[in-house]
Amino acid sequence: MQITVVGAGIIGLTTALTLEEQGHTVRIVAAGNGPQTTSAVAGAVWFPYRAGPPAKVAAWSSHTRTWLEQLAHDPEAGIDLLTGYEITTEEGLHPPIPWWAANIEVTREPAPVIDGHMAWKFHAPRVEPARFLRWITARLRAQIEHRAVFDLAAEPGDAVINCTGLAARELAGDDLIYPLLGQIVITDPGTVDLSVSITDHRNADSIFYVIPRRDELVLGGCSLPWPPGAPAEINPEITARILDQARSLGLAVGRVRTERVGLRPYRLEVRLEREGRIIHNYGHGGAGFTMCRGCAEEVAAMVTAP
Numbered sequence: 055m056q057i058t059v060v061g062a063g064i065i066g067l068t069t070a071l072t073l074e075e076q077g078h079t080v081r082i083v084a085a086g087n088g089p090q091t092t093s094a095v096a097g098a099v100w101f102p103y104r105a106g107p108p109a110k111v112a113a114w115s116s117h118t119r120t121w122l123e124q125l126a127h128d129p130e131a132g133i134d135l136l137t138g139y140e141i142t143t144e145e146g147l148h149p150p151i152p153w154w155a156a157n158i159e160v161t162r163e164p165a166p167v168i169d170g171h172m173a174w175k176f177h178a179p180r181v182e183p184a185r186f187l188r189w190i191t192a193r194l195r196a197q198i199e200h201r202a203v204f205d206l207a208a209e210p211g212d213a214v215i216n217c218t219g220l221a222a223r224e225l226a227g228d229d230l231i232y233p234l235l236g237q238i239v240i241t242d243p244g245t246v247d248l249s250v251s252i253t254d255h256r257n258a259d260s261i262f263y264v265i266p267r268r269d270e271l272v273l274g275g276c277s278l279p280w281p282p283g284a285p286a287e288i289n290p291e292i293t294a295r296i297l298d299q300a301r302s303l304g305l306a307v308g309r310v311r312t313e314r315v316g317l318r319p320y321r322l323e324v325r326l327e328r329e330g331r332i333i334h335n336y337g338h339g340g341a342g343f344t345m346c347r348g349c350a351e352e353v354a355a356m357v358t359a360p
C-alpha cells in the first residue's frame with residue numbers, strides 16, 4: 055500500500071519504520087524534525103507516564119519495551135538498559151502491582167537514594183532522543199518532505215497517518231488534547247550511578263526524576279497544564295527546585311549544561327483510531343518513547359484490516 059505519515063517525531067518515525075518493515079511504501083511529511091520536535095526534549099526513559107487508557111498503555115508499552123531491548127544491541131541506536139525505580143505510593147507489605155506493570159516484571163524493593171522509601175524496580179530501556187531519531191531516520195527508505203500540512207484529507211495514499219502530536223488539536227479539531235509543560239535540567243554526570251533511573255511522582259507539584267545518559271544526566275521535572283498555542287518557557291524557579299531536590303537527596307550531580315522545556319501532547323486517551331482513509335496516532339502524553347512501537351504495530355494492523 056501507499057501510505058503518507060504526517061509527523062516526524064518519535065511517533066511518526068516509528069510508525070513509518072514499522073509500515074516499511076511490513077512492505078508498505080511510505081512517504082513522510084513533517085513541518086519539522088530532529089531538534090524541532092517535542093520528542094527531542096524527552097528524557098527519554100521507558101515509563102508509562104501521563105498517558106491512557108491504562109490497559110492499552112500497559113500493552114503498547116510492554117511491546118515497545120521488548121523492541122527497545124532488542125535495538126539496544128546496536129550501540130548506534132542510543133538505547134541502554136537501565137534499572138528503573140519508581141517510588142511507591144502504595145502502603146503495606148504486599149501492595150497490588152501498579153497498572154502500568156500489568157505486562158512486565160516488577161519487584162518492590164527499598165529505593166536507592168531516597169532513604170526510607172520503597173520503590174517498584176524494573177528493567178528500563180533509556181533512549182537518547184537525538185541519536186535514536188537520527189538512527190530511525192537513517193533506516194527509512196522514505197525521505198522526509200518538509201512542509202506543514204493543513205488538510206489531512208488532501209494528502210495522497212491508501213492511508214494517511216496523523217502523527218502530529220500536539221498539533222492535532224488544530225489539524226484534527228480535537229480539543230481533548232492539550233499541552234502539559236515539562237522542564238528538564240541537563241548536567242555533567244558527576245559521580246551519580248549511570249545505570250539507575252529514579253522517578254518520584256508522589257507529589258504532583260514537585261515531581262522529581264533522574265535519567266542518566268551516556269555522558270550526562272537529565273534531571274526533572276514538572277507536568278503543568280499549559281495554555282494551548284502558547285510557547286513553552288523555561289522557568290528558573292523550576293530549575294532551582296529540581297537542583298535543590300537533587301542536592302537534598304545527596305546526588306552528586308555535576309555542572310549544569312543546559313535547561314530544556316517541552317509540551318507533552320496529553321490526552322486522557324491516546325487517539326489511535328481510523329476515520330475513513332485517515333488513521334490518527336497522537337496524544338501520547340509523557341510516554342511517546344514508551345509506547346511508540348506498540349502503537350505503530352496497531353496502526354499497521356489497521357492499515358490492512360478490511
Ligand SMILES: Cc1cc2nc3c(=O)[nH]c(=O)nc-3n(C[C@H](O)[C@H](O)[C@H](O)COP(=O)(O)OP(=O)(O)OC[C@H]3O[C@@H](n4cnc5c(N)ncnc54)[C@H](O)[C@@H]3O)c2cc1C
Pocket residue numbers: 060061062063064065066083084085086087091092093094095096097098099100101201202203204217218219220221222225235236237238275315316317318319336337338339340341342343344345
Ligand atoms: C520534558 C519532557 C520529558 C519527557 N520524557 C519522556 C520520557 O522519559 N519517556 C517517554 O516515553 N516520553 C517522554 N516525554 C514525552 C514524549 O516526548 C512525547 O510523548 C513524544 O515526544 C510525542 O511524540 P510525537 O511524535 O507525538 O510528537 P512530536 O515529537 O511533537 O512530533 C510531532 C511531529 O509532527 C509534525 N507536525 C506538527 N504539525 C504538523 C503539520 N501541520 N504538518 C506537518 N507536520 C506537522 C512536527 O513537525 C513533528 O515532526 C517527555 C516529554 C517532555 C516534554
